[in-house]
Amino acid sequence: MICASRLVHSFRGVARYLETPKSNREDQVRVAWIEARNVVSDESLSIAAREMALVAAGNSRVRRPCLHLSISWAPEDDPSKDQMTEVSDRVLASLKMSEHQAMLVAHGDEHYAHVHAFANRVHPITRIPRYGTFYYRQIEETLRKAERELNFKETPGHYYQLPGQSAPDRRDSLSKRTHKATQSRGEIPFQVLVRDSAEGDFDAAQSWLDLHARLEERGLKLEPRGRGLVVTDGHEYAKCSSVARDASLRKLEARFNAPWSSAEKCSLDHSVQRLRQVVSKDLNPSDKRALVKEFIRLDAQIGGLKTKLTRGVYNSLRTLVNDEQQRGDLGL
Structure with missing residues (x-):
C-alpha cells in the first residue's frame, strides 16, 4: 500500500x-461507498464538508484545516470494505x-482499490488543531504492519x-504525475526505459564528450534544467539522477573533472583539439581538404578561434586555406 497526503484549505x-x-462512462462508479467519523451529516460529502468548515472556523489561525489522504492497494490485492476502513482508521489513529x-470515500473507477479520507485538523470539541507535517514515517509504519x-x-x-x-532505490520512485499517467495508459515510464537502455553508458563514460556520443547513438541527449540535468529524446524527460546512481550534475562534474558542457560545445572543443593535432602532420590531399573545410566552419562558428588554437597553428591553417582556394579544390 502507498499513501499520499496533503493539506488543503x-x-x-x-x-x-x-x-x-x-468520465461519462456508465460502467465506472466514482463513489463506491462512504463512511463518516465523528460527523453528524454522514450521508452527504458536501454537507459533511460544510460541517467540518464550521468547526474549523472556530480556530481562525489554522489556514489549511483539511488533511486529504489517499491510500492505494496493489492491483493484485482485493481488500474488503472492512479492511479498507480498518487501514484508514489505523492511519488516522497513527496521526x-x-x-x-x-470522511472515508472509496472510489471504484480505477483498476486498483483505493480509499480517500479527508479529516479536520481542528478538534471538534477543544478546537485545538493537530499540528505537524503528517509524518510519513508514522503512516508508512502503519501501512507496513497492516x-x-x-x-x-x-x-x-x-x-x-x-x-x-530494505528501503527501495529512490531512482525507482516516479513522480505522482508520472505514476498516475503511466498507470492509466499501461505504459512503461520513460525514466525506466532510459535506465534500462542507458544506465551503463552513464557508468562507463569517461568525459562529457564520451557521454554525449554514447547517448546520441540511442537517440538521447542531455539538457540542463534548473540546477541539474535531464536526459531527453526530444519529447519526454527524465532526471539523470533517476537513470543512474552517480549521474547527478554534481557527481558527473566531479568524475569528469570538468564543468557541464553541452554536446555542441563538446563537439566544437573536440574539433579544435583535432585541428591542433593534425596540422603538424603530413596529410594526403583529401585529408588536407577536409581539414581546411573543418577549419573554415569552426572559424565562422567560434569567436576567438585564433586564441584557442594559438597564433602559430591558426596562421598555418590560414595558409592551407589560401593554398587550397588558389587551387580551387575546396568546392566552396
Missing part, C-alpha cells in the same frame, strides 16, 4: 473532487486524529521498513 473543494466522475471529524497482518502485497517504504525489508 477547502473541505468543499475536496468533497467536490471526490464526488465528481472522471492522533481518531477523535477528529473525517500489509503483513492482512496479507496484502508488501511495499517497503523509504521511511519505515519491517524486519527483512
Whole structure:
C-alpha cells in the first residue's frame, strides 16, 4: 500500500473532487461507498464538508484545516470494505486524529482499490488543531504492519521498513504525475526505459564528450534544467539522477573533472583539439581538404578561434586555406 497526503484549505473543494466522475462512462462508479467519523451529516460529502468548515472556523489561525489522504492497494490485492476502513482508521489513529471529524470515500473507477479520507485538523470539541507535517514515517509504519497482518502485497517504504525489508532505490520512485499517467495508459515510464537502455553508458563514460556520443547513438541527449540535468529524446524527460546512481550534475562534474558542457560545445572543443593535432602532420590531399573545410566552419562558428588554437597553428591553417582556394579544390 502507498499513501499520499496533503493539506488543503477547502473541505468543499475536496468533497467536490471526490464526488465528481472522471468520465461519462456508465460502467465506472466514482463513489463506491462512504463512511463518516465523528460527523453528524454522514450521508452527504458536501454537507459533511460544510460541517467540518464550521468547526474549523472556530480556530481562525489554522489556514489549511483539511488533511486529504489517499491510500492505494496493489492491483493484485482485493481488500474488503472492512479492511479498507480498518487501514484508514489505523492511519488516522497513527496521526492522533481518531477523535477528529473525517470522511472515508472509496472510489471504484480505477483498476486498483483505493480509499480517500479527508479529516479536520481542528478538534471538534477543544478546537485545538493537530499540528505537524503528517509524518510519513508514522503512516508508512502503519501501512507496513497492516500489509503483513492482512496479507496484502508488501511495499517497503523509504521511511519505515519491517524486519527483512530494505528501503527501495529512490531512482525507482516516479513522480505522482508520472505514476498516475503511466498507470492509466499501461505504459512503461520513460525514466525506466532510459535506465534500462542507458544506465551503463552513464557508468562507463569517461568525459562529457564520451557521454554525449554514447547517448546520441540511442537517440538521447542531455539538457540542463534548473540546477541539474535531464536526459531527453526530444519529447519526454527524465532526471539523470533517476537513470543512474552517480549521474547527478554534481557527481558527473566531479568524475569528469570538468564543468557541464553541452554536446555542441563538446563537439566544437573536440574539433579544435583535432585541428591542433593534425596540422603538424603530413596529410594526403583529401585529408588536407577536409581539414581546411573543418577549419573554415569552426572559424565562422567560434569567436576567438585564433586564441584557442594559438597564433602559430591558426596562421598555418590560414595558409592551407589560401593554398587550397588558389587551387580551387575546396568546392566552396
